Amino acid sequence: MRFPTFTAAEELKRTWTDKFVRVKPGQPRYERFAGKIGRVVTVNYGGQAIVDFADGAWYDIPALAEYLEVVPDEEAKGKYDATANSAQKLPARQG
16 A cells, blocks of 8 residues: 555545444455444554554554445444543543
8 A cells, every 4th residue: 555645644534533434354454353343543644544443452454445434323332332442532541
């Protein structure tokens, strides 16, 4: 994957940030995320979506429709727990 231009990276951010997503099947490198719903925290300037699957880590996945699909908020409700990690303004686990 080529690095996007600044303008293209900004467009990817607007498109993907704060969306619930799942990894599309057929991507062997990302099979460990099969069936999981995550939230895109941001998109970096390398064109990678930083995805939080509520497991305590964030993952770089190409911000392309061939890798990710947007999940409607109604479907994501109950399958994604935003309090399970520190990707929130005031995490309950701080101390």
